[in-house]
Amino acid sequence: MARFAAVPEAHASLASARQVYAPGTHLFHQGDIERGIHKIVSGTVTVYRVTADGHRQIEAFSGPGEYVSLCLCATSPTSAEALSRVETNYVSREAFERCLLQDAQFRQTVFREIDKASADARRQATLLACRCAKERVADFVLFLDSRFAPKADGYTPIRMSRCDIADHLGLTIETVSRMLNQFKQNSVIDMPRADRFRLRNRQYLKRLAGQNDEADSRPHGLAL
Numbered sequence: 001m002a003r004f005a006a007v008p009e010a011h012a013s014l015a016s017a018r019q020v021y022a023p024g025t026h027l028f029h030q031g032d033i034e035r036g037i038h039k040i041v042s043g044t045v046t047v048y049r050v051t052a053d054g055h056r057q058i059e060a061f062s063g064p065g066e067y068v069s070l071c072l073c074a075t076s077p078t079s080a081e082a083l084s085r086v087e088t089n090y091v092s093r094e095a096f097e098r099c100l101l102q103d104a105q106f107r108q109t110v111f112r113e114i115d116k117a118s119a120d121a122r123r124q125a126t127l128l129a130c131r132c133a134k135e136r137v138a139d140f141v142l143f144l145d146s147r148f149a150p151k152a153d154g155y156t157p158i159r160m161s162r163c164d165i166a167d168h169l170g171l172t173i174e175t176v177s178r179m180l181n182q183f184k185q186n187s188v189i190d191m192p193r194a195d196r197f198r199l200r201n202r203q204y205l206k207r208l209a210g211q212n213d214e215a216d217s218r219p220h221g222l223a224l
Contacts, residue, residue: 015091015095016039016089016090016091017089017090018041018087018088018089018090019038019087019088019089019090020085020086020087021043021082021085021086021087021088022082022085023082023083023084023085024081024082025081025082026079026080026081026082027045027068027069027080027081027082027086027088028069028076028079028080029076029079030049030050030076030077030078030079031075031076032075032076033074033075033076034069034073034074034075034076034093035092035093036069036090036091036092036093036096037067037068037069037090037091037093037096038067038068038069038080038088038089038090038091039065039066039067039068039088039089039090039091040062040063040064040065040066040067040068040086040087040088041064041087041088041089042064042085042086042087043063043064043082043083043084043085043086043087044061044062044063044082044083044084044086044159044160045061045062045063045068045080045081045082045083045086046058046060046061046080046081046082046083046160046164047059047060047061047062047068047078047079047080048078048079048081048167049077049078049079050079056167057167057168057170058164058167058168059078059121059124059168061083061147061159061160061164061168062080063147063148068080068088083159083160083164084159127139128169128170131210133169133171133175133179134179134182134208135208135209135210136169136170136171137165137169137171137176137179137180137183138179138183138205138206138208138209139208139209139210139211140165140168140169141180141183141189141197141199141205142202142205142206142209142211144156144158144197145199145202150198151196153196154198155190155192155196155197155198156196156197156198156199157195157196158194158195158196158197159195162176162177162194180197183205184197187200187201188200188201188204188205189201
């Protein structure tokens with residue numbers, strides 16, 4: 001599944017403007033003309049596309065430090081919606097492209113990240129095509145554990161709805177809920193509430209997800 005971006009801090013020539021979005025508002029919509037790039041300062045953004053038959057496919061959940069709409073297309077292939085209050089630094093496309101032309105190191109780094117994101121998109125396609133529901137949910141639980149810092153009580157927040165998770169994993173809401181409840185009942189996770197959990201058997205989840213000790217369990221983030 002798409003990975004979180006590791007594009008370097010903005011080049012000195014990349015002047016940015018701070019923008020704030022309320023929960024449920026869009027940073028941009030699928031089909032919009034690509035006018036710039038957002039780097040998330042705080043909050044969580046859902047990146048998704050709507051298919052020809054009207055189905056919503058969530059491609060990424062992006063958070064602080066990550067770029068959204070790192071795309072060289074004329075129009076955006078995806079939409080981006082704020083899951084929570086979101087602040088971003090916005091860089092115009094013109095400034096970004098000018099830096100790409102003038103700074104070879106920056107250009108190489110950006111293209112390398114695009115290549116990695118393409119590889120992660122292929123991984124997500126394989127996951128959706130070849131993995132069962134339990135394996136997909138196990139992979140996503142590991143992603144949440146690696147991506148979001150635990151709160152003071154030791155529990156990791158679940159910032160997205162069951163519907164969002166289902167649309168990301170290609171499952172029904174009922175299946176996502178059933179898999180999480182099975183993990184809870186089998187003492188794989190502690191989940192006192194629907195919006196938080198704590199791992200109890202990481203190795204079991206990693207075996208289900210097909211991850212080894214060196215595998216990066218943060219595959220759900222960067223959206224092109």
